[in-house]
Amino acid sequence: MSWNRFLALFVVLLGCxxxxxxxxxxxxxAPFPAGLQVDDVQWADGDFGRALYCSGSxxxxxxxxxxxxIQLGTGxxxxxxxxxxxxxxxxxxxxxxxxxxxxxxxxxxxTLDIYDDGRVMFAMADAEKHNATxxxxxxxxEKVWQALVIGVDxxxxxxSTYVNGELISERSFSATFTGSLDVAGRPLVISAFRKxxxxxxxxxxxKSLWDAAQCKEYYTMNKNRYLSNAYRLRPxxxxxxxxxxxxxxxxxxxxxxxxxQTPATYAVEDEPFNTMAEDPIRPLMYDGLPYEGKPTRVFxxxxxxxxxxxxxxxxxxxxxxxxxxxxxxxxxxLWNDRGYAAIAMDTCGHLPIPLxxxxxPWPKHAFSGPPGWGDYGNMDKPITDHWGYHAVAAVVLGHSxxxxxxxxxxxxxxxxxxxxxxxxxxxxxxxxxxxRFAAPVYGCGFLGEGSAWLGRLRGMGNEKAMxxxxxxxxxxxxVYARMPMLFCNGxxxxxxxxxxxxxxxxxxxxxxxxxxxxxxxxxxxxxxxxKEITAFADAILKNAQPLPCFSAFSHTDRRxxxxxxxxxxxxxxxxxxxxxxxxxWKSRQWLSTPIAISKDADANTAAKPAAG
Numbered sequence: 001m002s003w004n005r006f007l008a009l010f011v012v013l014l015g016c017x018x019x020x021x022x023x024x025x026x027x028x029x030a031p032f033p034a035g036l037q038v039d040d041v042q043w044a045d046g047d048f049g050r051a052l053y054c055s056g057s058x059x060x061x062x063x064x065x066x067x068x069x070i071q072l073g074t075g076x077x078x079x080x081x082x083x084x085x086x087x088x089x090x091x092x093x094x095x096x097x098x099x100x101x102x103x104x105x106x107x108x109x110x111t112l113d114i115y116d117d118g119r120v121m122f123a124m125a126d127a128e129k130h131n132a133t134x135x136x137x138x139x140x141x142e143k144v145w146q147a148l149v150i151g152v153d154x155x156x157x158x159x160s161t162y163v164n165g166e167l168i169s170e171r172s173f174s175a176t177f178t179g180s181l182d183v184a185g186r187p188l189v190i191s192a193f194r195k196x197x198x199x200x201x202x203x204x205x206x207k208s209l210w211d212a213a214q215c216k217e218y219y220t221m222n223k224n225r226y227l228s229n230a231y232r233l234r235p236x237x238x239x240x241x242x243x244x245x246x247x248x249x250x251x252x253x254x255x256x257x258x259x260x261q262t263p264a265t266y267a268v269e270d271e272p273f274n275t276m277a278e279d280p281i282r283p284l285m286y287d288g289l290p291y292e293g294k295p296t297r298v299f300x301x302x303x304x305x306x307x308x309x310x311x312x313x314x315x316x317x318x319x320x321x322x323x324x325x326x327x328x329x330x331x332x333x334l335w336n337d338r339g340y341a342a343i344a345m346d347t348c349g350h351l352p353i354p355l356x357x358x359x360x361p362w363p364k365h366a367f368s369g370p371p372g373w374g375d376y377g378n379m380d381k382p383i384t385d386h387w388g389y390h391a392v393a394a395v396v397l398g399h400s401x402x403x404x405x406x407x408x409x410x411x412x413x414x415x416x417x418x419x420x421x422x423x424x425x426x427x428x429x430x431x432x433x434x435x436r437f438a439a440p441v442y443g444c445g446f447l448g449e450g451s452a453w454l455g456r457l458r459g460m461g462n463e464k465a466m467x468x469x470x471x472x473x474x475x476x477x478x479v480y481a482r483m484p485m486l487f488c489n490g491x492x493x494x495x496x497x498x499x500x501x502x503x504x505x506x507x508x509x510x511x512x513x514x515x516x517x518x519x520x521x522x523x524x525x526x527x528x529x530x531k532e533i534t535a536f537a538d539a540i541l542k543n544a545q546p547l548p549c550f551s552a553f554s555h556t557d558r559r560x561x562x563x564x565x566x567x568x569x570x571x572x573x574x575x576x577x578x579x580x581x582x583x584x585w586k587s588r589q590w591l592s593t594p595i596a597i598s599k600d601a602d603a604n605t606a607a608k609p610a611a612g
Contacts, residue, residue: 021069021207027048027225031043031052046228046231047227048227051082051199052190056086056191065187069205070102072181079112079203080147080148080203082200083145086199088140097196098111098112098113099113101192102189104183107129108180110124118139119135119136122134122161126181130174131177133173136171144229145199149161157173158171189459204218243448245479254431259400259432262404263288264287266285268283270353280336283301284302285367288369289393292385299346303332304341304407305339314340316342318399319332320422328352328525341408345398348368348370349368349369349371373387375388375468395432396431410434413541425438425439425443426440426443427472430478436541437486441488442490442495442522443474444487446503447500451497475507479509482508482509484513484540485510485511486514487512488517490520491519560575570597576592
């Protein structure tokens with residue numbers, strides 16, 4: 001090599017390094033900048049040196065704490081990374097896996113995703129919710145190393161995608177996108193949402209736009225290193241967060257003397273709610289707890305079935321929505337049609353606009369409290385400013401409100417919640433002992449032992465993760481629950497995994513029923529409203545026939561025997577089981593075996609399935 005060529009190469013390499021404001025996952029040397037604490041990383045070794053391994057598991061994300069170098073501001077920037085995907089396939093055709101993300105969705109965020117056909121999508125939004133999304137031609141391949149570079153020219157409103165030093169596509173985005181991409185306070189997460197699966201190395205973020213020569217050199221300077229995709233994983237000790245269960249008879253977080261008082265109510269002044277005060281299902285606001293020293297109000301829908309009155313009061317339900325949801329009017333109507341009054345509140349300070357739709361934006365109102373869901377970024381705030389504190393209070397206060405209505409029988413009220421609403425229902429069951437029953441769907445406790453949020457907890461660091469689990473894991477409250485509970489979940493739930501769910505069902509102080517359905521889809525009603533909840537409510541609040549229940553259960557050798565108490569004949573029964581001992585719960589195969597029913601002996605028996 002000539003001296004001039006060497007000098008030119010040195011200058012370009014120096015330029016690449018100088019332009020990289022943030023460098024991590026180096027194949028040799030320190031994997032992260034000095035002073036940056038990143039925990040629970042799975043490393044892979046190969047001829048390439050060292051790389052980050054992402055399994056694609058729900059619990060496998062790598063959050064990099066926020067700091068100045070990864071706040072991209074309003075100027076041009078470049079993101080460069082070497083990747084070797086194990087797979088691009090997704091659960092549904094046409095979906096994508098998230099490689100990188102720094103987000104406060106639905107507000108400001110940026111994300112880097114790879115579709116199952118190899119297209120690269122880069123999406124951005126500022127705090128004013130101006131969006132800029134561009135998608136390249138299909139180019140990324142499985143099981144080979146590739147140098148991916150995304151260059152964003154804010155002045156020209158253009159995104160350029162390079163792979164292995166070659167320009168693949170240039171795409172324009174809207175000139176209305178002008179805000180900051182700092183996304184301050186949020187971590188940069190590697191392998192998020194629908195998880196990227198594979199190897200990641202040499203990640204660089206630069207607050208300037210690389211030219212074509214620099215993108216080419218990023219590839220050529222390491223192309224000989226990244227030839228082999230063979231790797232071996234280093235051992236990693238799984239890190240779980242399981243605070244001891246509390247003792248005693250009552251929780252002490254909330255002042256129930258205050259929460260059990262009827263809250264003040266207000267008309268909803270926003271359109272279209274200001275014209276609906278006389279509707280059968282009407283909107284209202286009621287007082288919440290102060291947030292950051294300011295008063296809050298909770299939006300809710302309330303309705304009662306025809307004929308309900310002070311002379312003929314009806315039972316009632318409190319309905320708690322899940323993540324990505326709001327107060328659903330149609331859910332209230334569903335229970336009104338079943339003969340129940342019902343209240344459904346929004347637990348995140350939103351208004352359900354547009355009406356009766358799963359579409360967003362569901363805007364904030366003038367008296368909103370903290371945003372949902374979870375409190376992963378709130379551990380440095382006072383407890384009284386945490387989302388969990390306000391969401392639980394909103395449910396309990398909603399219960400206090402509906403009890404005050406003359407057409408409602410205050411002695412016959414139950415609560416059900418879906419997903420994050422199920423999570424809140426588990427907590428509420430240990431806080432508000434006035435409920436006759438609770439039916440959490442999907443949501444459960446012991447999330448630090450096995451759930452979709454395990455990776456996020458690990459990224460918080462031990463101290464904050466343990467604090468969050470001690471304050472807000474439902475297991476810390478289920479131990480105080482004394483009312484009958486019906487726990488509902490599916491065998492392959494993506495978020496609340498069966499071992500944590502089953503453990504949650506075993507720690508309450510009251511009667512427990514379980515509904516565990518093979519491959520139950522995860523969603524709001526109808527998916528999250530199985531008919532067994534209505535039957536459970538009718539049995540407790542209307543003196544209808546109870547659900548069948550086990551009165552005895554045993555197994556010896558390869559034989560299972562169960563004794564069932566039921567007010568009606570049992571039409572059929574099956575054992576649902578899996579023989580898969582490893583892998584993600586959402587991907588395990590479940591099988592069924594019919595059970596022979598013996599009515600005269602009041603016992604149902606069947607051969608025990610293969611061990612698994």
